[in-house]
Amino acid sequence: MRYLKLWVFFLKNCLLREMEFRGNFVIEIGGNLLRLGITILFFQVIFLHTPTIGGWDIHITLLLVAVNQLINNLYNAFFRANIYQISEYVREGTLDFILVKPIDPQFFTTLRYVSFSALFSLVFPLLIIFYLATAGKITFSLPIFSLFLLLLLCGVAIRYAIGVAVMTLSFWVTEAYALHGLYSEFFSLSGYPAVIFRGGWQFFFTFIIPIIVVANFPVMAVTQVLSPAAVLFAVGLSALLLLITRKFFHFALRNYCSASS
């Protein structure tokens, strides 16, 4: 409860900061829209020349594009800037100021900043999903919709956990931001239909680097090709990764010797 109140304060503070640079706010949103537009264009052009990609038609693919963008925006809105900054906290020793505060350090370092431009950009993928649903291209029943939401949350949780774990490496490595770039690159693959990955790759991208779980699982829940075991796996994996990341972060904190003073 105390944490929730604190987070609302963060939220207000960030809103004030962002409203100071309104031009930038608009440009960020424009950038998000462009990025989404280009992904859609890419798939639209492919579907001009073929009816399906390994059995996925254009509507399911569009749903995947929207879901992937949704998860990206959620990650960017609440976590990205924070997680990226961990390396700076460590390098410049500003982590000290966080450690002396009477709150959970992981809470502060990973939730301090909220990006309202990313938050606002959630509108675009939501509109696509809304269009697909109202035009009858995809059908949601209530149980399927709740499963869809659950898997969406799992996707965000997985991205958060792995992101934090990667940047926690900056306690030992000075160039952890390069690793974060790599991490983003990996997860940019999550917007591709899972059918394109075959054999060993499907295994690799499900169990080793779970990009298929992130955006494809919610879509597969809607098309009803996801087994209950897969749902359990997604939930279990998210919980496990969150736990491991928390342990890892605290392990790193214990080994931290300040860079400042």
Place this chain on the structure above:
Amino acid sequence: MFRKYLKVASVVYQEGTQYRLQYVASFLCVIFPLLAVVFLWRTVFQDIQMIEGFTESMMITYYILVALLTDLVSPGIMMYITEDIREGTLSKYLLRPISRRWYHFSEEIGISLGYSLVALIVILGFIFLFAVDFYFPANLLYIPLFLVSVGLSMVLGTGLTYLFSLSAFWLEEDTGLDYVLEYLVPILTGALIPLALLPEFVYQVASFLPFKYLLYFPIEIFLERITLSEIGYGLFTQILWIGVIYLLGAWVWRRGCRRYTARGG
């Protein structure tokens, strides 16, 4: 005369190799998007033999060449130039006995070559590792023509980069120009998808712009999709565009310098 510019290029190249981890990461940043796109097209070509004259191996080769050439030819914004203009540090270069333009040209080539060397090694590894059937031109004459065209693309790309960077004389920071470059240019160069696959109208528009000659044209040569006379015509157009862009660059530079106030410098 050339030595000093060569020096600039080599220093920048060395700076680039200093950050090893970043280098390794940039290897993988080339490979994984390529991997996904290759898998995607393989899946598409399961049901279809040919798309607009592209066979599966041609399409895969297309994207491999895109990955290889993108860093070499893509126009961007040189942070050095825009920062110099905005923060007034341009003054020190105006006083030096070295042409600002050629200074940047060599700096740019140094950076690009470093990255492309990495990309080349990675991609060769990629072809062997994943047993990708690479389309190699049957007529060997197309290879030197391809290389000439790539050389011209690099010059054209650098000219465009220079032109975009000079926009800092007029534009304030963060006007979204970098987003436009990042997202729209890949459509027009053919990096996103071969231009021939786009709707006819978009293809026509792209043909009237210089961006097509950065990537799409050289790759079309390599894939033997165009005749020798079309190649001749294309190379001529490339040279024409280079002339236009560089003349424009020189003109914009002079106009810009007149506006330049050395604010804060």
